[in-house]
Amino acid sequence: METIYEAAGGWDGMLRLASAWHKRVLEDEVVSHAFRHGFHPQHTERLASYWAEALGGPSMFSDRHGNETSVARIHSGNGQHEEMDQRAIACFDQALEDVGLATDERLRRALHDYFAWATTITMNRYSKSAENVPNGLHISKWSWDGLVTLG
Numbered sequence: 001m002e003t004i005y006e007a008a009g010g011w012d013g014m015l016r017l018a019s020a021w022h023k024r025v026l027e028d029e030v031v032s033h034a035f036r037h038g039f040h041p042q043h044t045e046r047l048a049s050y051w052a053e054a055l056g057g058p059s060m061f062s063d064r065h066g067n068e069t070s071v072a073r074i075h076s077g078n079g080q081h082e083e084m085d086q087r088a089i090a091c092f093d094q095a096l097e098d099v100g101l102a103t104d105e106r107l108r109r110a111l112h113d114y115f116a117w118a119t120t121i122t123m124n125r126y127s128k129s130a131e132n133v134p135n136g137l138h139i140s141k142w143s144w145d146g147l148v149t150l151g
Contacts, residue, residue, distance in 0.1 A: 003056025004114070004144065007107050011052060013099070017111075018048035020095035030087045053139050055114065061139060068122075068137035085119050092119075106144070114142040 008014065022044050025031040049060035092115045096102040101111060122140060141148040 001144075004107070004110050004142065005052050005055040005057035007104070008055065008101055008111065010057065011048070013101070014048040014052045014055075014057070015045065016099045017095055017101065018044045018051065020098040021092050022047065024091035024095050024098075025088060028087055028091055030084050031091060050139065054118070054142050055111075056141070056143065059139075068139050088119055089116050110142075110144055113146065117142075117147065 005014065008017065046061065046065055049064065053059050053061045089112075093102075093112060096108055096111060102108045118140075138149070140150050
C-alpha cells in the first residue's frame with residue numbers, strides 16, 4: 001500500500017508543502033510570532049524531512065538532524081497557545097490547496113489529521129518546560145489509519 005508520503009509526491013511533495021506552509025505562517029499575524037526569534041536557515045528542508053519520516057518516507061530527519069527529543073525541546077516551554085495552533089492548522093490546510101494536495105479527499109484528510117494531531121498534541125506535550133522532555137524520543141509515525149507509533 002502506498003504511504004501518505006508517496007501519495008503526497010515523495011520528497012518533492014513534502015518540500016513544496018513545507019515551503020507553502022512556512023510562507024503562509026510567516027504572513028499570519030498570530031503564527032508568525034513563533035518565528036520572530038529567528039529560525040534555522042534550512043527550516044523548510046528540515047520540516048519537510050520531519051514530515052517525510054513521520055508519514056512513511058525515509059528517516060532523513062533522524063539520520064541528519066536529531067530525534068523527536070530535539071524537536072520537542074525546540075517547541076517546549078511556551079505554555080498553551082490554542083489560537084496559534086488553530087491558525088497554524090488553517091495555514092496548513094491552505095498550503096495543501098496551494099500545492100494541489102487538497103483535491104484528493106483521502107490524502108487531504110490524512111495530511112490534515114496528522115498536522116492537527118502533531119500541532120495540538122505532540123508539540124504541546126511539554127508546554128511547561130524543555131527540562132521535562134525525556135531523552136531518546138523517536139518521531140511518531142502516521143498512516144492512513146492515524147497514529148502508528150508514538151515517539
